[in-house]
Each structure stands twice: as structure tokens, then as C-alpha cells.
Amino acid sequence: MTAGLIAGITGLKAFAANGGRKPRVVIIGGGFAGLNAAKALRKSPVEITLIDRRNHHLFQPLLYQVATGSLAPSDIAVPIRELLKSQKNVKVLLDEAVSIDLAAKTVELKTRGSLGYDYLVLAAGASHSYFGKDEWAEFAPGMKTVEDALAIREKVLLAFERSEEAGTPEERRALKTFIIVGGGPTGVELAGGLMEVARESLAGEFRTSDPSEARVLLIEALPRILPMFPEELSQSARSQLEAMGVEVINNKMVTLIEEGVVHLGEETIKAGTIIWSAGVAANPIGRTLGVPVGRGGHVSITETLNLAENPEVFVIGDMSSLMQADGRPLPGIAPVAMQQGDWAGKNIARVVTGEAPLPFAYKNQGSMATIGKNKAIAQIGDRQFTGFSAWMMWNAVHVGKMAGFRNRIAVAYRWLTTYLTGRRPSALIEADDIH
Amino acid sequence: MTAGLIAGITGLKAFAANGGRKPRVVIIGGGFAGLNAAKALRKSPVEITLIDRRNHHLFQPLLYQVATGSLAPSDIAVPIRELLKSQKNVKVLLDEAVSIDLAAKTVELKTRGSLGYDYLVLAAGASHSYFGKDEWAEFAPGMKTVEDALAIREKVLLAFERSEEAGTPEERRALKTFIIVGGGPTGVELAGGLMEVARESLAGEFRTSDPSEARVLLIEALPRILPMFPEELSQSARSQLEAMGVEVINNKMVTLIEEGVVHLGEETIKAGTIIWSAGVAANPIGRTLGVPVGRGGHVSITETLNLAENPEVFVIGDMSSLMQADGRPLPGIAPVAMQQGDWAGKNIARVVTGEAPLPFAYKNQGSMATIGKNKAIAQIGDRQFTGFSAWMMWNAVHVGKMAGFRNRIAVAYRWLTTYLTGRRPSALIEADDIH
Numbered sequence: 020m021t022a023g024l025i026a027g028i029t030g031l032k033a034f035a036a037n038g039g040r041k042p043r044v045v046i047i048g049g050g051f052a053g054l055n056a057a058k059a060l061r062k063s064p065v066e067i068t069l070i071d072r073r074n075h076h077l078f079q080p081l082l083y084q085v086a087t088g089s090l091a092p093s094d095i096a097v098p099i100r101e102l103l104k105s106q107k108n109v110k111v112l113l114d115e116a117v118s119i120d121l122a123a124k125t126v127e128l129k130t131r132g133s134l135g136y137d138y139l140v141l142a143a144g145a146s147h148s149y150f151g152k153d154e155w156a157e158f159a160p161g162m163k164t165v166e167d168a169l170a171i172r173e174k175v176l177l178a179f180e181r182s183e184e185a186g187t188p189e190e191r192r193a194l195k196t197f198i199i200v201g202g203g204p205t206g207v208e209l210a211g212g213l214m215e216v217a218r219e220s221l222a223g224e225f226r227t228s229d230p231s232e233a234r235v236l237l238i239e240a241l242p243r244i245l246p247m248f249p250e251e252l253s254q255s256a257r258s259q260l261e262a263m264g265v266e267v268i269n270n271k272m273v274t275l276i277e278e279g280v281v282h283l284g285e286e287t288i289k290a291g292t293i294i295w296s297a298g299v300a301a302n303p304i305g306r307t308l309g310v311p312v313g314r315g316g317h318v319s320i321t322e323t324l325n326l327a328e329n330p331e332v333f334v335i336g337d338m339s340s341l342m343q344a345d346g347r348p349l350p351g352i353a354p355v356a357m358q359q360g361d362w363a364g365k366n367i368a369r370v371v372t373g374e375a376p377l378p379f380a381y382k383n384q385g386s387m388a389t390i391g392k393n394k395a396i397a398q399i400g401d402r403q404f405t406g407f408s409a410w411m412m413w414n415a416v417h418v419g420k421m422a423g424f425r426n427r428i429a430v431a432y433r434w435l436t437t438y439l440t441g442r443r444p445s446a447l448i449e450a451d452d453i454h
Numbered sequence: 455m456t457a458g459l460i461a462g463i464t465g466l467k468a469f470a471a472n473g474g475r476k477p478r479v480v481i482i483g484g485g486f487a488g489l490n491a492a493k494a495l496r497k498s499p500v501e502i503t504l505i506d507r508r509n510h511h512l513f514q515p516l517l518y519q520v521a522t523g524s525l526a527p528s529d530i531a532v533p534i535r536e537l538l539k540s541q542k543n544v545k546v547l548l549d550e551a552v553s554i555d556l557a558a559k560t561v562e563l564k565t566r567g568s569l570g571y572d573y574l575v576l577a578a579g580a581s582h583s584y585f586g587k588d589e590w591a592e593f594a595p596g597m598k599t600v601e602d603a604l605a606i607r608e609k610v611l612l613a614f615e616r617s618e619e620a621g622t623p624e625e626r627r628a629l630k631t632f633i634i635v636g637g638g639p640t641g642v643e644l645a646g647g648l649m650e651v652a653r654e655s656l657a658g659e660f661r662t663s664d665p666s667e668a669r670v671l672l673i674e675a676l677p678r679i680l681p682m683f684p685e686e687l688s689q690s691a692r693s694q695l696e697a698m699g700v701e702v703i704n705n706k707m708v709t710l711i712e713e714g715v716v717h718l719g720e721e722t723i724k725a726g727t728i729i730w731s732a733g734v735a736a737n738p739i740g741r742t743l744g745v746p747v748g749r750g751g752h753v754s755i756t757e758t759l760n761l762a763e764n765p766e767v768f769v770i771g772d773m774s775s776l777m778q779a780d781g782r783p784l785p786g787i788a789p790v791a792m793q794q795g796d797w798a799g800k801n802i803a804r805v806v807t808g809e810a811p812l813p814f815a816y817k818n819q820g821s822m823a824t825i826g827k828n829k830a831i832a833q834i835g836d837r838q839f840t841g842f843s844a845w846m847m848w849n850a851v852h853v854g855k856m857a858g859f860r861n862r863i864a865v866a867y868r869w870l871t872t873y874l875t876g877r878r879p880s881a882l883i884e885a886d887d888i889h
Contacts, residue, residue: 074611074883091526093880100659101877110661113615131619165884176509180548184566224535226545429864429879442536444864445528448509448548449600
């Protein structure tokens with residue numbers, strides 16, 4: 020039989036099994052997980068609806084570079100419609116999924132009522148968690164969306180602008196103090212990036228207040244930053260940050276955040292800019308499923324990536340929690356989301372044609388974190404890398420992973436410019452008013 | 455005498471003339487006029503303060519390409535500080551000038567009190583004018599700032615998104631109708647750009663509502679669009695727009711704009727998106743001078759670009775009105791602002807060293823307007839160009855004028871991508887909510 024004939028028969032089977040219509044697959048979320056699920060179904064005889072509340076897919080690992088002015092939003096964000104343009108079995112909807120009814124097999128949308136599904140892929144990602152202290156959000160914003168990153172960029176640039184004309188030396192010092200709460204990869208990237216903005220990009224641009232006097236503090240409650248890496252790499256990351264001038268504070272818990280002040284127990288630090296990168300929680304739509312969720316709202320799934328009682332529902336990426344053989348859950352990182360998206364799509368394709376879904380196994384291709392120019396750490400298999408070699412690997416992997424993004428050349432060009440000149444092409448304050 | 459010695463003596467003179475301090479030059483506005491004034495004073499023994507309410511200089515002729523998603527804001531905007539970084543006699547302040555006291559020689563700032571000057575360069579530009587119908591602004595936004603352009607981009611993209619799921623054919627038709635009021639260069643550029651977004655960039659991305667069915671209407675109250683060009687070029691522009699599918703309406707006055715509806719006397723047209731490009735008014739700070747201003751708030755100036763009664767005050771660019779020999783005022787376009795900025799700076803440099811200011815003469819290097827891919831009009835001296843040749847000239851001149859902008863390569867790259875693929879790298883909706 021030819022491949023075409025097989026596909027035809029397969030399609031016919033699925034068609035017949037669903038009372039004369041193609042199975043409806045609803046995917047919630049156009050991030051790495053959702054997008055890869057849609058793509059894995061490109062040859063399946065299904066009708067896919069992909070719902071996202073934004074019109075764009077975001078290459079989130081580079082979002083901190085929007086916050087630090089190296090990249091423009093359009094360098095790392097591409098309209099989802101454009102990415103799926105040629106895949107005719109997908110319809111993209113700009114809307115927000117509010118809740119899910121497992122019994123009725125429907126998704127409730129914010130503006131368009133309810134939508135029925137035969138298969139559901141829940142891939143709505145995660146957002147900041149303030150561990151129950153949501154009132155801190157106002158004073159210490161987090162960074163998950165393009166808009167978050169632009170708000171942080173504006174806050175940082177305005178702090179330097181204000182310090183140029185601040186009344187007292189104390190005010191000036193506070194304005195040029197930046198605190199990042201949380202020493203995970205995003206916190207580390209932001210700390211290094213902000214220090215470079217202060218010492219390189221803005222050098223020589225002010226006449227009264229010297230940006231290079233800026234203090235950047237990275238606070239991590241655990242004994243070391245980047246705790247998901249081996250201890251030696253954590254230590255190296257700390258040394259590399261300190262060599263840049265970042266002050267790393269470990270083993271101290273933030274007990275209170277107010278406007279411009281961070282409390283570490285008795286101690287207080289004044290800072291014009293406070294950024295939160297300490298915790299994430301799964302998208303709250305997971306709680307509407309009515310199934311058990313873990314701390315952080317993560318939905319427990321089977322090894323085939325779906326719900327035990329409702330196998331037609333797949334929950335993937337940052338929304339779910341899958342235990343590994345070593346008793347630890349898979350981390351909430353881009354490669355896991357991408358691989359799970361692809362796998363969930365393939366499992367749906369199998370089920371639709373009468374085959375059994377297959378268990379997912381994460382292929383760990385290594386992990387890395389960047390710190391600044393020529394500074395990074397990387398773990399590939401048993402090998403560890405630090406400094407320039409790790410940094411070059413990080414660059415190569417991140418430009419490489421943007422494959423399919425026409426913006427790759429633009430990103431590489433911008434990086435080269437920033438590398439050579441220290442300038443940040445996107446250091447703009449776009450807002451309408453001097454706040 | 456060596457040049458250095460002359461400069462030294464000159465500086466000393468200026469120093470002595472001002473009771474032991476260098477003359478203070480305050481420049482209000484970091485657009486083409488203000489920026490060029492500052493640069494022309496780079497070798498003068500003066501202390502310059504340049505004030506702008508935004509942190510960036512904007513290459514305004516390309517702003518419509520941000521609205522239509524071809525360019526990112528950072529492609530055409532550069533921090534003013536960065537542009538003037540190496541010019542040590544300039545201090546840049548992010549603030550808003552609210553009023554001017556000619557007698558006291560002070561500028562009142564929004565956040566930092568008053569600032570004294572010996573010479574003032576008023577170059578605060580223009581904004582939209584609704585000819586007294588300010589209530590129309592809500593329904594028909596204009597485009598002067600990066601933020602305006604992003605708001606229009608979002609409005610346009612959301613209209614297509616909503617049309618994908620609109621309830622009735624009538625709703626869908628209205629959502630895909632775009633009205634541009636005002637047939638000047640910006641109106642023409644937007645009309646052409648929107649038609650290309652609909653027919654090329656978004657083609658094939660929607661499953662229910664076909665973007666290529668969009669209607670783009672350009673309404674101009676005068677008998678022809680681009681009335682500042684010779685009649686044959688206006689006619690050509692109209693033909694080129696119509697060939698793209700734009701409907702050009704002349705000789706009809708907009709009598710009322712409401713939410714989603716434009717009234718042309720008895721006739722009404724429903725449109726999901728209405729954009730205003732019909733009128734500009736000088737920045738209202740000109741009215742605080744207490745000198746006569748024309749219709750549109752333009753300040754009348756002498757041929758040396760300053761006020762007759764207060765020769766230490768220069769008013770340039772879109773804020774002023776300078777009659778030419780033919781009895782017509784100079785147009786409010788970028789080349790005029792650039793040349794006047796340069797001239798005002800040079801005149802201050804002359805006055806500071808005891809020389810008389812010189813009369814300004816505009817060097818008309820030609821004018822051009824772009825319409826779409828391979829479509830434009832141009833007038834260089836007595837020669838007229840249309841279509842591809844005019845379009846190539848427009849491209850060359852606009853990339854060329856960005857000289858000093860490191861973003862030139864980025865812009866050229868993005869244009870090439872859009873030209874070859876029809877795609878718009880910046881077609882993003884960044885806002886946080888589905889409105």
C-alpha cells in the first residue's frame with residue numbers, strides 16, 4: 020500500500036469512529052508545548068483549534084534580553100497564525116480559556132462561549148507565584164510575558180533617568196539599586212544583564228549620576244543560586260556574577276516587600292527597582308479540572324502525558340508535573356515543554372487511528388544558564404563547562420533553537436552589535452508619560 | 455593662529471560676556487530639529503540642556519511601518535542620550551516643558567521646577583489636531599508617537615482576529631473595513647500599508663474570515679490627495695492606490711465620527727478601525743510664549759529663525775511657520791526641521807561669539823511619498839518620478855537618512871524580508887488583555 024492510501028484509510032477510520040466527523044482537538048496555549056503538539060498533528064485527520072490569549076508565540080528563554088534592551092519583542096515573538104499558516108487542519112483563536120468541563124468535554128472561553136472537544140491538550144503554562152503574598156506583585160513585578168519585560172525595561176531605564184536629577188545622594192543611591200529576588204536561571208540572567216546595562220551600555224551617557232555606580236543584588240533563599248545545577252557550577256556562576264560586580268546573597272529569606280524596600284528579616288535594603296523571579300505557579304485553569312493538583316497548581320499526569328481518569332485530556336509543559344525514576348519531577352523548562360508537546364501530539368495521532376499511546380521519556384540534552392558576556396555555565400551529560408566555552412554553547416543553542424523563526428538573523432546581528440559596542444538597540448521608554 | 459587657539463579665544467570671550475559662566479542653551483525637543491540644533495553646537499563654548507518627554511529620538515517618516523508591523527519601534531527610535539553621548543557640552547533631561555517665561559528667561563518643567571536659559575531652542579514638534587472636534591480622538595486615533603503607532607497596530611490586528619469569529623456577515627464586513635481620514639503622506643502610506651497587510655501579510659492565516667476581503671478607504675476633503683505635490687503626481691498616487699485596491703474618496707468632508715462610524719454628510723460608513731491623519735497642530739507650549747501664533751498654533755519667526763522681540767529664542771521645525779518668497783509657509787516635514795535645527799544651532803554659535811545670525815534658506819532637495827511595494831511618487835527639481843523608480847529612490851533616501859543609526863542594517867534587512875516574503879516581523883499584539 021502507498022503512504023497516501025494508508026493515510027486515506029486511517030482518516031476514514033477516524034472519520035467513522037466519530038459519527039461522520041473528524042475528531043476535534045482543542046489545544047490551549049501557543050507556547051512551546053502547545054505549538055509542538057499542533058505541529059505533531061499536522062498529518063493527522065483531525066480538526067485542531069489552538070487557543071491563546073496572545074497572538075504570538077514567545078521564545079521565552081530570551082525574554083530577559085527584551086527586559087534589558089538587547090532585543091526587540093518582535094525578535095523573539097512570532098504570530099501563532101503565521102507559524103501555523105500552512106497547516107490547514109489548525110484554526111487559531113485569540114481568546115482565553117477560563118475553565119474546563121471534563122464530563123461535558125467542553126472548554127469555556129472568555130469571549131466566545133463554550134467549545135467542545137474530543138481531545139484536549141492543556142498547555143497554558145505558568146505565571147509568577149508570590150507564595151501567597153500577592154500584594155508584593157505591585158512592588159516587585161515578575162517577567163513572563165512581552166508586556167512584563169517591557170514594563171521592567173521601562174522601570175530600569177526610568178530609574179537611571181531619575182537618578183540623573185535626584186535630590187539627595189541617598190535617593191540617588193536607592194534609584195541605582197536593583198534587587199532581583201530568586202536565583203534561578205531568569206534571576207541570574209537578569210542580574211548579569213542589568214549590571215551590563217549599567218556598566219557598559221549606559222556608560223558615558225549621563226552627566227550627573229554615574230550609571231556604573233549601580234548596585235545589583237541577587238537574593239536567593241537557598242544556600243546557592245541555580246540549585247538545579249551541580250554544586251561546582253553553582254559556585255562558578257556565583258563567582259562569575261561577582262566578577263561582574265553583582266552582589267549575591269544566599270541563605271536569606273525575603274520576609275516583606277514594600278514600595279522600594281526589601282526586608283530580609285531585620286535587615287532592610289532600599290532599591291528603586293525590585294524584580295521577582297522566585298516562584299512560578301501553573302496556570303490556574305488546571306484547578307478547574309477538578310483533579311488533584313500539587314503545590315504550585317501542577318496537574319499530575321500519567322507517563323503517557325494524559326489524565327488517568329480522562330485519557331483524552333493531555334496536560335503538558337509548565338502546567339503538569341511528571342515524576343521521573345529518580346523521584347524528582349521534570350523541571351519547568353523549554354526543552355521539556357517542547358518534547359512533551361511533540362509527544363502529546365503524536366499520542367493523539369496514535370489514539371485517533373486506534374493505536375495505544377506511548378509513555379514519554381525526557382531526553383536530557385544538557386542544561387545551561389547564561390550570566391553575561393563570555394560568562395555562562397553548562398552541563399552536557401557528565402561534562403561541565405564554564406565561562407567563554409559555556410557562553411558560546413549557550414549562544415549557539417539559542418540561535419539554533421529559533422529555527423523556523425525568520426528572526427534568527429536579526430537576533431544574531433543584534434547580539435553581535437551589543438557584543439562589539441556594548442549598546443542595546445532596544446533601550447526605549449515607550450510609555451506616554453513621565454510617571 | 456591655529457584652530458585650537460581661535461576656539462580658545464572664542465570660548466574666553468563668551469565666558470567673559472556672561473559674567474564668568476558659559477551661556478546656557480536650553481533645547482526643548484529631541485526630534486529632528488532639536489537634535490540637529492544640539493549637534494550644530496558641539497564645538498561651541500556653551501552648556502546645553504536638551505529636554506524631551508521621551509527618552510528616544512524618533513525617525514518619524516518610518517513610523518507608519520511600525521503601525522503596519524514591518525518595523526519594530528527600536529528599528530526607528532534611538533535613545534537621545536546615546537546619540538549625544540560623546541558630546542560633552544550636552545546634558546539630556548527626561549522631562550516635559552510646560553511653559554516659558556520670556557521675561558524671566560526660564561522654562562517651567564513638569565517635574566523639576568524651572569530652568570534658566572540664555573538661549574532657548576523651542577522644537578517641541580506637533581501633534582494631531584481634530585479641528586476643534588477633540589471628542590473624535592477616541593474613535594479615530596492619530597499617529598505621532600511610538601505608542602500611537604503600537605496602538606494602531608494592535609487595533610488593526612485585533613480587527614482581523616475578531617472578524618475570524620464575528621457573528622454576522624455585517625459585523626465581519628465592518629471589522630474588515632479600515633478608514634483613514636486625511637490624504638497627506640501619512641494617510642497615503644497607511645492606506646497602502648494596510649492593504650498590503652490584508653492582502654499579502656495575513657493571506658492564508660485565517661480559516662473563516664478572509665483578510666483579503668478587507669476594504670481600505672482613504673478620505674480627503676480636498677479635490678485630490680497629496681495636495682502639496684503637482685497635480686499629475688497626485689493623480690498617479692491615486693491610480694497606484696486604486697491598483698492596490700484602496701478606495702480613494704475626494705471632495706467629501708468628514709462631518710462626524712462616532713464609535714465605528716464615519717459620517718460624510720448624509721452618508722455613513724461603518725468601520726472597525728478609523729485612523730486620523732487629517733490635521734496637525736503645533737505643540738501647545740508655543741501658546742505660553744505670549745507672542746502671536748497662527749492657525750494650528752504655529753509661532754511666527756524671523757528669517758534668522760528666532761522671535762523678533764526676543765532674539766535669544768529660536769522656534770523651529772513643526773512648531774514654527776516661516777513664510778517663503780512665494781507667500782507660502784514652509785511645510786512641516788523632516789528636511790525642514792533638520793535644516794532649521796542645524797541653522798538655529800549655528801546661529802546661536804555665531805551670536806555667542808559676537809557675530810550676527812544669518813537668514814535661513816530652505817534647500818529643497820525634492821519630495822517624495824511612498825504608497826506600497828514598488829509604488830511611490832517623487833519630485834526632484836523639475837523631474838517627476840512614479841512607480842518603481844520613485845519607490846527605489848524613497849527606499850534609498852530613507853535608509854540613507856538614518857545615517858548614524860546603527861539600525862540601518864536592521865531596517866534594510868527587515869525591508870528585504872518583507873519585500874520577498876510579504877511577512878511583517880512585527881505584527882504583534884503585546885497588550886495584556888483581549889479587549
